[in-house]
Amino acid sequence: MTNLDPLKQFTEWLEHAKSTEAIRRDLVTVPDTEAMTLCTSTPLGIPSARLVALKAVDTRGFVFCTNYKSRKSLELDANPHAALVFYWSGVHRSVRVVGKAHRISRAESEEHWRARPRETHLGAWASPQSQVLGDAGEVLQRLEEVSARFEGMEEVEMPEFWGGWRVVPDEIEFWSGKASRLHDRERYLRQEDGEWKVVCLAP
Structure with a gap:
């Protein structure tokens, strides 16, 4: 399996x-291959995890988009260390990523914004993500x-409060x-020189 480039x-x-x-589209439930668990934590180390959608991956890392006022964004602003987990049950494979998250440029965020359907644009404006609501109808x-x-x-x-994050990996399993x-x-x-060292781990 070994490839010298983990990305x-x-x-x-x-x-x-x-x-x-x-191939499995005929099944009632089809797994979302681009769903990933994002784990963040406060400066005190209190963790929180949630599913987000992978929007892009390249040599720089893994990108997701969100509200910059959400809990995940506020935690990353205070503590950029993050972890990702992908799990693909259909092929019995999983990937775990550890690294630091950085906000992507507004221009790059705009590209991801334009690729989204209009309904999600309106939803992004309407939802004060992670904030307490008066009631469900708000x-x-x-x-x-x-x-x-x-x-x-x-x-x-x-909106100014919306954009992307890139998790730059230091470790990928x-x-x-x-x-x-x-x-x-x-x-x-x-490694310090930017190259990758690969090791096998006991199951």
């Missing part, structure tokens, strides 16, 4: 998982107001499950 290895695994997902009321505000406009502008439970595990560690 290339990840891309190959992701594409394989996607191709398997495409967001729907805000959505009506936002929809009226942008009615007739071809494009919905990206690949796990491949086996019925014997003697699973394959390879861990890549980024």
Whole structure:
């Protein structure tokens, strides 16, 4: 399995998982191959985890987009250390990532914003993510107001409080499950010169 470039290895695994997902479209439930668990923590080390969508991956790292006022963003602002976990049950594979998160540029965030459907644009404006609501109908009321505000406009502008984060990996582990439970595990560690060192781990 060893590939000297773990990000290339990840891309190959992701594409394989996607191709398997495409074959299983006839099933009632189809796993979302681009869903990943993002774990952040406060400066005191109190963790929180949630599922987010992978929006891009390249040699620089893994990108997701969110509200910059959300809990995840506030925690990353205070403590940039983060972890990601991908799990693809259909191919019995998982990838774990550890690194630091940085906000991407506004120009790059704009690219991801434009790739989203209009409904999600309106939703981003309407939802004060992670904030306490007076009642469940508050967001729907805000959505009506936002929809009226942008009615007739071809494009919905990206709010200042929305954008992307990039998790720059220092460690990536690949796990491949086996019925014997003697699973394959390879861990890549980024060295000071930027190169990667790979080691095999006991299952």
